[in-house]
Amino acid sequence: MALSSRYDPHALEEKWQKIWAEKGSFDCEVDPSRPKYFLMEMFPYPSGNIHMGHVRNYSIGDVMARFRRMQGYNVLHPIGWDAFGLPAENAAIKHGTHPAKWTYSNIDNMRVQLQRMGYSYDWRREVATCRPEYYRWEQEFFLKCLEKGLVYRKKAPQNWCPSCHTVLANEQVVDGRCWRCDSVVEQKDLTQWFFRITAYADELLADLEKLEKGWPSRVLTMQHNWIGRSTGAEIVFPLEGREGEIKVFSTRADTVFGVTFMTLAPEHPLVESLIAGRENEAEIRAFIERTRNMDRLDRQSETLEKDGVFTGAYCLNPFTGHRIPIWLGNFVLADYGTGAVMAVPAHDQRDFDFAHKFGIDIKVVVSPEGQELVPSEMTEAFVDAGVLVNSGEFTGMPNEEGRAAIISKLEEMGKGRATVNYRLRDWNISRQRYWGAPIPVVYCEKCGVQPVKIEDLPVRLPLDVKTCEDGRSPLPDTPSFVETVCPCCGGPARRETDTMDTFVESSWYFARYTSARKDDAPFDMEALRYWMPVDQYIGGVEHAILHLLYSRFFTKMLRDFGYFPADMDEPFKNLLTQGMVLLGGSKMSKSKGNIVDPDAMVKKYGADTVRLFCLFAAPPERDFDWSDSGIEGSYRFVSRVWRMFAEMQSVLKPVLPCSDLTPAASDAIRALRLSEHATVKKVGEDIAERNQFNTAIAAIMELVNAVNQYREELSATEEGRNALSSAMATVLAMLFPFTPHMCEEVWQELGHADALDDVSWPAWSEEALKRDVVTVVVQVNGKLRGKVEVPAGSSREELEKAALAERSIQNHIAGKTVRKVVVVPGKLVNIVAG
Ligand code: ANZ
Ligand code: ZN
Numbered sequence: 001m002a003l004s005s006r007y008d009p010h011a012l013e014e015k016w017q018k019i020w021a022e023k024g025s026f027d028c029e030v031d032p033s034r035p036k037y038f039l040m041e042m043f044p045y046p047s048g049n050i051h052m053g054h055v056r057n058y059s060i061g062d063v064m065a066r067f068r069r070m071q072g073y074n075v076l077h078p079i080g081w082d083a084f085g086l087p088a089e090n091a092a093i094k095h096g097t098h099p100a101k102w103t104y105s106n107i108d109n110m111r112v113q114l115q116r117m118g119y120s121y122d123w124r125r126e127v128a129t130c131r132p133e134y135y136r137w138e139q140e141f142f143l144k145c146l147e148k149g150l151v152y153r154k155k156a157p158q159n160w161c162p163s164c165h166t167v168l169a170n171e172q173v174v175d176g177r178c179w180r181c182d183s184v185v186e187q188k189d190l191t192q193w194f195f196r197i198t199a200y201a202d203e204l205l206a207d208l209e210k211l212e213k214g215w216p217s218r219v220l221t222m223q224h225n226w227i228g229r230s231t232g233a234e235i236v237f238p239l240e241g242r243e244g245e246i247k248v249f250s251t252r253a254d255t256v257f258g259v260t261f262m263t264l265a266p267e268h269p270l271v272e273s274l275i276a277g278r279e280n281e282a283e284i285r286a287f288i289e290r291t292r293n294m295d296r297l298d299r300q301s302e303t304l305e306k307d308g309v310f311t312g313a314y315c316l317n318p319f320t321g322h323r324i325p326i327w328l329g330n331f332v333l334a335d336y337g338t339g340a341v342m343a344v345p346a347h348d349q350r351d352f353d354f355a356h357k358f359g360i361d362i363k364v365v366v367s368p369e370g371q372e373l374v375p376s377e378m379t380e381a382f383v384d385a386g387v388l389v390n391s392g393e394f395t396g397m398p399n400e401e402g403r404a405a406i407i408s409k410l411e412e413m414g415k416g417r418a419t420v421n422y423r424l425r426d427w428n429i430s431r432q433r434y435w436g437a438p439i440p441v442v443y444c445e446k447c448g449v450q451p452v453k454i455e456d457l458p459v460r461l462p463l464d465v466k467t468c469e470d471g472r473s474p475l476p477d478t479p480s481f482v483e484t485v486c487p488c489c490g491g492p493a494r495r496e497t498d499t500m501d502t503f504v505e506s507s508w509y510f511a512r513y514t515s516a517r518k519d520d521a522p523f524d525m526e527a528l529r530y531w532m533p534v535d536q537y538i539g540g541v542e543h544a545i546l547h548l549l550y551s552r553f554f555t556k557m558l559r560d561f562g563y564f565p566a567d568m569d570e571p572f573k574n575l576l577t578q579g580m581v582l583l584g585g586s587k588m589s590k591s592k593g594n595i596v597d598p599d600a601m602v603k604k605y606g607a608d609t610v611r612l613f614c615l616f617a618a619p620p621e622r623d624f625d626w627s628d629s630g631i632e633g634s635y636r637f638v639s640r641v642w643r644m645f646a647e648m649q650s651v652l653k654p655v656l657p658c659s660d661l662t663p664a665a666s667d668a669i670r671a672l673r674l675s676e677h678a679t680v681k682k683v684g685e686d687i688a689e690r691n692q693f694n695t696a697i698a699a700i701m702e703l704v705n706a707v708n709q710y711r712e713e714l715s716a717t718e719e720g721r722n723a724l725s726s727a728m729a730t731v732l733a734m735l736f737p738f739t740p741h742m743c744e745e746v747w748q749e750l751g752h753a754d755a756l757d758d759v760s761w762p763a764w765s766e767e768a769l770k771r772d773v774v775t776v777v778v779q780v781n782g783k784l785r786g787k788v789e790v791p792a793g794s795s796r797e798e799l800e801k802a803a804l805a806e807r808s809i810q811n812h813i814a815g816k817t818v819r820k821v822v823v824v825p826g827k828l829v830n831i832v833a834g
Contacts, residue, residue, distance in 0.1 A: 003649055003749045007642035009606025013741040017118055025757050026065075026120040028076050030530045037073035038531045039065045040510060042539030042547070043080045046106040046128075047087065050113045052581040052588060052614075052626060053540070055598045059611040060578055060620050060693065061538045062119045066737035067687050069120070070761035076531050077120055078513040080127035081107050084135075085502040086164055086180060089435040093467050099435040100463050103130055113599065117607045118741055125516040129505035134512065135437035136458035137522035138504055141554075142440055143451050144561050150196045151429075153449065156335070157267070157292070158428060160188035165471045166432045167192060169501060170425055171226075171546040176295035187292060192430040193439060193498070197553045201422045204552055205229055207569055214574035216621070219544040226545050228423025233407045235342060235416040237262060240314040240323060246270065249337025249421050253410070254403035255344040257391040258365035260355065262315055262326045263308065263341045266291045267334035274313045274326060284309050284328065291330045304331055306354045318415040319392060329354060337421050345381065346373070352381040365390050366399045427550065429501040434473040436499025437461065444486035444493040453487050459495070473497060506547055507554035510534050510571055511564065522563060529565050534572045538620075541577035548572070576691055579623040581614070588626075596626050608739035609635045615693040615738060638739055641704060641731065644711075645746045651715045653725040654751040657733040657762035660726035665719040668710045671793075675706040676727045677768035683734050684761065693738075700734050703727065730762050778803045779830040780812040788829075796823045803829040 020026065041061040044054055058079075065077040083103050092099040107128060114121070127134055145151035158167040161178040167190060172179045197204075205227045208220050232251035239245060246262060264271060266288040275284045287309040291299075298304060308329040315324050324342075331350055332341050345355035346364045355362055362375035366386040373382055388394050388402040397405060410416030430439070438459040440452040452459055462481045465474040475481055475497040486493035508522075514531040515524035539547075555571040558564045580587060583594040601610045613634040618624035645652070658680060660673065679699050686696035707727050714720030729750075736743040736756055747756040771791035776799060778786045786808040790799060800821045803809060809831065816833040823829050 003642070003646040003746065005643060005646045007639040007742070009608055009638075009742065012745045013116075013118060013607050016741045016744045017115060019744075019755075020118075020120070020757065021115075021123075023755075023757075026075075026077060026122050027124060028074055028122055030527055031074050032530065034074040035072070036076065036531055037065075037068040037536075038076045038514075038534045039068065039536040040076075040078055040513065040534055040538070042537070042543065043082050043127075043506070043509065044110065045082045045085065045087065046103055046110055048091075048106045048109065050110055050598055052596050052598055055117065055610060056581050056614045056620075057538060057540070057578055058114065058117065058119050059614045060576070061536075062117075062611070063615060063687065063693060063737040064536055064538075065120050066740060067761065070733070070736070070759065071688075072760060075120075076125075076513065077122060078125040078127075078516070079114065079119070079121045079123070080125075080509060080513070080516075081110075081129065082502065082506055082509075083107065083128045083130035084436045084499075084505055086166070086431075086433055086435070089433060089467060090164075090471065092435075093469065093471065098463070099467065100130070103128075103435075116602060117598075117611065120740075125513050127509060127512055127516050129437075129502070129509065130435075130461075132458040132460050133519065135461075135505065137512070138437055138500065138508070139440040139452070139457050139459060140454060140522065141508070141558065141561070141563075142500070143454060143457075145195065145557070146441070146451050148561070150199060150557060151193055152196065153191055153193055154426075155189060155191040157187045158190045158192060159185045160190070161185055163471075164433075165473075167428060167430060169428050169503070169546075171549075176298065185295070190430075192428050194426040194428050195553070197427045197550075198422055198424055200553050200556050201227055201229065201424050203556055203569075204424075204549065207552070210570055211572075211575075214572075216541075216575065216577055219541065219548065219575065219577060222544045223549055226424060226549065230421050230423075232419060232421065233410065233416050234338065234419045235410060236318060237315040237324065237342065238318070240316055244270065244273075246315050246326070246340050247338045248340045248342045249419065250342055252344065252347065252403070253406045253416070254388060254391075254394075254399045255347050255365050256317070256319060256342065256406055257388075257394075258344040258346050258363045259317055259324055259342045260345060260361040260363055261343045261351075262324050263329035263332050263343050263351075263354070264311075264326065265332040265334040265339040266328050266330075268328075268332075268339045271311070271328065274311045278312045280309075280312070284311065287328060291328075294330065299331060299333060306331060306350065306357055308354060308358065310358075318410065318413065325360070327354075327358075335425065336423070346375060346378070347381050347383055349381045349383065352378075363390065427501075427553075429504055430498040431501055432473055432498055433471070434461075434465065434467060434475055434499065436502060437505065438475075439496040439498055439500055441496045442484055442486060442493040443496070444489060444491060446491055447486055447488040447493075450486055450488050450493065456487070461499070473499075475499075503546060503550050507550040508558065510537075510551070511555075511558070525565070528568070532564070532568055533570060536574045536576065537572040538576045538578060540580075544577070548575070576620060578620045579618065581626055582623055583626045585625060601631065605631060605635045606638075606741070608742045609638050612638060612697065612738050616697045617694070619694055620691055637701060638742055641735070642742060642746065644704070644708070645728065645750070648711065648715070648724070648728065649750070651721050651724060652728055652750055653721065654753075655722070655725045655729055656759065657730035658726060658764060658768075659729065660722045661765060661768070662719065662722070665717070668713050669719060669723045672706055672710050672714065672723050672727055673768050674771065675703055676730050677764040679703040680730060680734065680762045680764040681769070684764075687737070696734075697738065700731060703731055703734075707731070732756060733759055733762050774826060776803075776826065777828050778806060778809050779828065780809065781832060781834070782830060785809055785812045792826070794825070796825060799823050799825065799829055803831065 041057050065075050069075045088099045088103045092102040159173050163181050163183040173185050233253040235248050237246045308327045311326045313326045343351040345351040345362045364373045367389045368386045388397045394402045407418050440459045442450050465478050482495050484495050514527040551571050559568050588595050613631045682699045683696040686692040714724045732743045744756050773789050774792050786806050788802045788806050790802050813833045818833045820832040
């Protein structure tokens, strides 16, 4: 058969997709005799259609997966569906259908779309998190957590989204707004379930070090700051004239002699008893109301207008016994440290601003070396290091040293201790919505909160409910779900009707891929040992904190429960965060109407071209603008390669890539072979070491040009035809991860018995990369001053560099300025210097 001269992607793409599926080309099994490579992209939310962001994400992943497979790795490349969640519920309500129906039909549609892209997934491992076979295990993990005290119930002010009718984790509040719908988030007192992620704060922080080689540094920084470990001391201030004390957390125990007031968060538990019966009680209460309704982030902001009110009560400095007025302040967070701050206006800018506004004393206790600070002349707090002054027995010490001494003394006095604080909060996982995994507990009037028995899992989410117009969960009004019996006393009990945050499902799905169909346990230990950790994870940087932190937490927790191997500390060895696909410089979105539909593009150009363009347009981490001329260009390139094969088919033999290694008979053969091997080396390194798919493609394009350049000359001889055949086979092999369908078709048409799918990544040879050496003379101002040996064919830049680096030449130009360098390639370099 002959290749038709016109490239027509559609029939051939479908043909190869079918062949791969029938062959099970991408199915994999545990095989200890082979090295493994576990590669995955963040799984999609089944919104209904794939968008260009997905296509880019999965195309990057597919190139890496196919490349590793060609390198001989046993590759696990799975896909699944992040299928629970609010958007499904909202969309189903809007379209008058059931979230389950909506979700499953979207999955069916998107599965076809992904298959049409030719991605090399092991579809047998597909997971959908809304299936009871999946979330059953999550309920088991929850029960395990309950047993170990790693999940607990707590009543606390929560972020409440009035439009989504549910609480949000702190991570889901962005600039005071709901991450989903952008509504302003309110504070509401609710009893909720929390995962004790803070129990792992130290390990989550320390293990970031293990990820330094494989994760982008900005993601590591974000996680670092999110955990926010800070070392300091807890210091006790007794109340004046009554029982009780105020504990503060301070990173600056060295400034304890400079405390001139105390600031409590309005939510602090002592507040009620401090203000009851004061003459300005009403004013104080108004302030409390005002502040409680403020956004949490605003309260932390540096530019916040400081506000506060004096309670009328006093506490005592543990060292001096001085009376310290107790204020309430809007900048003190209730849930950080102890919710109380010892205020040192001389050395903390917020306290300084506050003291100024309310006319409170300023007392200097740290002084810059050899200088005296006068409070009335200070325009801002002095926050640098210095020497302690006005600090009793500690006066004269450098402040850092003084801090340690003061903490020791506090411990001795029983008035404090060294402590560590974290910015990280426990993870609230209760959601007051329907479309999620039920939390497996029941409430019994006699026995209280009772875990569902493990053998009674899964607690199935009932599907025969009608979702409410306003988004309220129908579960509390579904007696068949709610009414149950207590696992402890057998009496009547009510089920928990909150469901779990969907981030719980995505915190362990990667591991489930290793044993997706196992039904008697969540994971197969042998499979976990072989496949984990994920060697390469690819997804959007918007998940830098939430999903990645939760997944790291789950990995450590499941390890400690014995579900994961004892040495499995981190789930994702390498992380690539891909940029966005924009249109006209802005994010594609339905509401803006600037969507490029992948289906339409595939219909027009074929999947290979779409894949190629997504990878060629930019390095993967950068955003890029979708452009019609760009995808046209990619289509032209694929067509050109096709046409070249069609035209050269009669001279090409079905040989393997990099197979022509007989002594070169001509310069042209040598040059083409050099190009071929150098390209293999570069492309391999670009993909494996640098994730630079765009430059890899550019290098392949250059090799195609080189073939074109020598094609006529080499077609004339047997040796020449061997060289051409090898170079063209190499082009196909290297393009295969990018445009697999076209490459398979051509490969087959060239007469190969084996599919390209079974061919190894080409191996370049050192021998072929050797270039002949030529001698070039070097002149300085027209006089012969030396010679350099350089590889034949060196560029002007290479020659200039070699000439200037030559010892004898350096002597001649020492002390002079090089004004110009004239290069005659292969012959001469003249340096003009004076
Ligand atoms: C006295 C002091 C003097 C402080 C000084 C700082 C400078 P990081 O590093 O973020 O941990 N603080 C403690 N709890 C707080 C809360 N709930 N809301 C607002 N601020 C709080 O910051 C710790 C410092 O933040 C603590 O050290 C405390 O002020 C304040 F010259 O104590 B410091
Ligand atoms: Zn009971």
